Amino acid sequence: MVCNQTDKVQEAETLIIGGGIAGTATAFYLVRYGRDVALVERGEIASEASGVNAGQIGATGWGDMPDLGSYLTMGSLQLFKEMQLDLGYDIEFRQSGSLTAIHTPDQYDYMRDRVLDMRSHGFEVELLTAREARAIEPEINPALPAYMHTPLRAQADPVRATRAFADAAARSGARILTNHAVSGVAPRAAGGYLVETDRGDIVCESLVIAAGAWCAPVGRMLGLEIPVVPVRGQMWATDSLPPSVFLTQSSAESAYAWSKDDGSDTRTPPEVTHKHGTRVTRHLYGRQRRNGEIIFGGDRQMTGYDKAVEHTGIEVNKGHASEVIPMLSSLPIARTWSGLMPFSMDGAPIIGSIPTRENLYIVSGLASSGFGRGPMAGKLLADHIHTGHRPHVLAEADPARCVTDI
Template sequence: MANPKESDVLVIGAGICGVTTAFFLARHGHKVTVLERGNIASEASGVNAGGLGGLGWGNNPDLQSYLTAGSFEIFKSLQLDMGYDIEFIAPGGLQGVHNEEQWDWVRDRVLNYQTQGYHAELLTSREARAIEPEASESIPGFMYLSKRGKANPTKTTVAFGEAATALGADLRIGHNVEDMNQQTDGSWQVQANQGIFSAKTIVLAVGAWSKPVGDILGIDIPVAPVKGQMWATPPMPPSIYHLSGSMESAYDWDCQTPDANFPPDITHRGNTRITRHLYGGQSGNGEIIFGGDRQLVGYDYTPNANGMK
């Protein structure tokens, strides 16, 4: 009888990247084990707005097209073809344009997208209100992306975990990886708090913990943890129909001068806000969920008003 702690591939982390990796590997006949120190979707994969897709495939799909439009199709198939209820819908997305400088910048961006065969439009506020009645009339307009969608992030991650398990993957929660060592034959031995596991290949799907896990292997993975916050209302009647957001952060980040001593695409320097990264929508149970700030404060889980104003 084979040792149940041996596998072809050992995936560390059971967020959305870990469980989808396990699912596709298992579907292609590989023996897969997933180790997760907490629970499935217990970190960022379970607390986000669930946005999907973007601009469509375009005339010449690149990596970004496959990651966005391709993921959209995979999530769609999970619900429609495999029967998992992940609250997948495809309403499109609206991003607010707040002033004339942003309007000119977004206009040029939309024209560039359209010449490449992507699906993007620039709408006036009046035009936007025809499809989203609560859209603000006090700003110049919105960028509309018809190929955007959303799904419940926790339900989706759990569903992929269940689908991977149904194909034979061994998903173990409460297994914290403490050490990893490569053997002379090229395989790996991984020490967890609940035993030793071996595999021909390991996959790191640990998100914000990539750097400390990389340190175990003696490699520098340039990933920094950032703190994002979301707020939610009590369940309300349907009132927001699109995945919604703001163009403010995209515009500001594009205009910023790169700083080698500071990570890109951050919303705060210390306690000072430098831009607002805002997105969200209304969930299937009626909650209106918005947020998206990125604060460079390490592994800090404490909510604070500075990241929600």
């Protein structure tokens, strides 16, 4: 259903640039409304961040006053379930729950207060002793003071899930044009846009920028400054092992550090692990894939568009992971990889219409949790485009706050 042929000049009511989770979800929910949709992707579907991420789906509940965060996480959770359970795509979805390791007494005090606060607002989290946590995840470190358990969190295979959204969109009538790199965009006098690709031009009435870490260069084609910066994430995997890690894993170390200082300045978005080239904290996420590989990662470092894996960071991450799952310390690293995450400079998503241009939309800034939040980000934008009314929760993600003319 995904094609890589373009016939001369094509036309589409809505054209989406980017075949990651944000773009494919937008395509799927728009075409389900009966809209005429095309999507252009310069590589294959899921060839960037959406295909190389850890596959963790964060969700802690709707809470008693659902905000954008609740909508993006809990809404996406439902949409992943729909893909796997109702539409029949095997995306390796599993609502496994998650554990967050607490390493020190200071982290314990911080996480205890956070859990109490979240529970008082209706979220589903609990503190477990190491003994209680080992009853559900036998390989975790019994010597750590405590763990936070988040039962709603889930996992899925990122490539399979993103391709499922693209395939479902194509089956509903969207044209998914892979191996089409956008090199220029110009507004048309008659309205809409002319989008130049290396496989031919496409004319559209509405345009959606879903180009992940490349939103800024695409924005420049339109004379716009889009404050999305690439942040490198890198991961490593063991060889395939028998089932040993059942929940998704993380650590409280970075959350505690960022609660003291989120690290942001004019050049640095909040909550990255390195500031001006120097490590400020260790971040951790991981899980065991269905193929048996145990995968971990965590670093968030600004290296421009350089994606080369930096091995010192991988070793630091493996040490951190081994503090949580001691069996990892004796296992060799079988492979490593990396990808670029789209961080907005203020840390918030950018989803909605760009007010200084007609019929121009963006869905980005999903940062380090865009796989888990991408489906609902795309659906909310599709709702916005289709109805002409902004869903109220998107006020928090309004592009008007940060997208400016150059």
